[in-house]
Amino acid sequence: MQDPLIEIHLESDREQFAPSDFLSGEFWVRLKREHEIQALEYSVIWITEGKGEEDIGVHYFQRRNRTALVSDALSQPQRFSTVLPASPLTYEGMILKIRWCVRVRIFLSGGREVTKDREFDLGHCSIPEIDLKEQDDLPRNSE
């Protein structure tokens, strides 16, 4: 059985956001006849990646159960919007990375799940260059 298709678009195809920016967009779920949807979740989350165990922080979350889904509701694009928080910022570190994304997850009958992520940056931090200076008796010191 083929998985349903999920498409996520951010407004103006924007990928860079600053803290407190307004994030909005829409997603489509293209179902086949044989797909029986049980629930739908969409969220704005940050995920850690790297050598450590994965941590997830949920900034925005919506869930619709089967009863809340009108029969043809998913034929139309579903809109979402939220004001982004001040932290954590997107980070590309050495053994730790932090990523932001919009995640749509649909639950099908039989316990199957299909997930789609759309990444974006909230700010962007990286590793500064290592600068190990040998400074003896700096002139600006005032004892």
Next chain:
Amino acid sequence: MLSVVGHCFDCDPTLTFDVEIVQRRQTLQRWFQAFLQGRWFRGSNRRWWAGIIEAGFAAALFLAGVTLLVVNLTLSIIDRSPNDSTLYFVIYVLISITLISVGLAWIARLLWHVGVSAERRGAIAAQANELEILNELRQARDDLPTVPRDRRLPVAGQVFPFRMSPSPRNLWGLISSVLFSIIALCLCTILVLICAKSFGFGGTWVNQLEQLSERISPRKLPIPSRPWPAVALLAALIPATGWSIYHFFRQLIKLAGIGPTSIELSNYPLLPGQTYQMFISQTGRVRLQVLDVDLICQEEVTYNQGTDIRTEKAIVFEQRLLRRRGVSLESGKPFETQIELQIPQAAMHSFSSTNNRVQWKIVITAKAKNWPRLRRTFTITVHPGADPAVGKHEVAAAVS
């Protein structure tokens, strides 16, 4: 002074006595003040030996008191004859307690004395405007998810508005090593006495102790003729006791020689791309060969390796803020300096989640000849660049 005594003796014999008392009091007072201020061991080239001797002497007094007490108590239990007086027993116990008390007091004085400068500043920190700054900081953290709160909030400083909480001195390390030493020493002493007695070693001193204890002991505990388990235990315990005493001396010397470190910042929390002024103060009474101040950013992650949980750390940024050679620390005259601190422009802010962390630290390391290496760490909070709370803190700092 002699002429005064002679004159007084001529006119009123009782006065001489009084004057002598006064003189003794003055001498005692001077002696006590010198003791409290640590003047006995002043002199730049003798400070290291002074520290060692003073700490060693204090620790030795304390441990000697403990040993004497244990010997006395053990012998009084092992061999006691009911008819003798308890005078010797009481005398020995009193001597032991005196030695322990003097040793402990001396250790306490050493620790207090080295840190006097920082404590004085700590007292200044208790000012009314402190609460206002702290409330601002608390509020700021609520707006920033995943940015960790400071375990101990900064207080108002003397030179700059924000004095970071001093890295805790390892007093618990000292206390635990003292306790371990006492327990090990007690066990060792008891076992030595048991073994010496059962094997007939010790000659006169054991016999004397036995005779002494016989006068005061009401009951006897049976000791097997050849207590091999005790011998085996003693053999294992002697190195452990030696190590624990060495560790105790080391801890004490470290704490006695190098006092608290304090840093103050011109603004807090810090922001990427901003430059700050930092004031550093290091108390103590040793000559440091080298003193380094580094700014460090560290990633720390935990992960499961099968059924184990492991932690890995990676330093992703390290900048030397200061290196100073030949720093002389004296009692009441700490090393003090001001330097600049800049957080790199695109740097990551402090971050903490269940398994992952980004930490910024100011690390002060120092090395003195024949002295354990000093390493003091101050965890600082770096906020994300666009921090709406910054303005508030600057106002609070200006007000203070």
Next chain:
Amino acid sequence: MTKSNPFSTRFVRPGGIPYIGLEPDEVCELAKRFIGCQMRGQIVGRHGAGKSTLTFPLAQAINNQLQEMGLAQGLDVRRIVIDSSKSIRDSTNWQPTDHTFKKLLVVDGIERLSRWHRLAMLSNLRSRSIGVLVTTHQEILELPVLIQLRPDVKTLMRLVERLAPTTIGQPGFKSHELEQLMESHNGNIRECLMALYDVYETL
């Protein structure tokens, strides 16, 4: 946009990574054997051999087999890792559920429990008709051995090919380097993947 490292823990953790050492048919056979042993069995292997990883496709295969055989409508799986705290009470305290579902407890690192503790737990699970699949470094006597895992460098190579196909042949990912890596980590695949994380960061 942040560049993902395919050797990140989130991609290589058990459940997030496919088990490479066995073909799907072999996993199916293993599932049949497990059901044949009255839903009891152990997977034996050293550190980082892929024991925990194998439990995921195996549990799925057991579920499929039970449904195919008409023995149950599904499988209710719970997992516990025996760490130093050894707290297993909460995980085994199943509430009464639909009896058409079979219950399976996956226990990671059972050798950490004492023999008496193990016996008590296994007898408790048996009395409640709960299946038990355990992983262990050393074989234990109480359960039948389903498989002994002995990963080799080929397993690592296939895994790297699957996780990061573009890296094969690049510095740090050449076959002789992977062999050396496997040797230096005593055949611990998990530690090899952790080391490859660092290598990937330098590419």
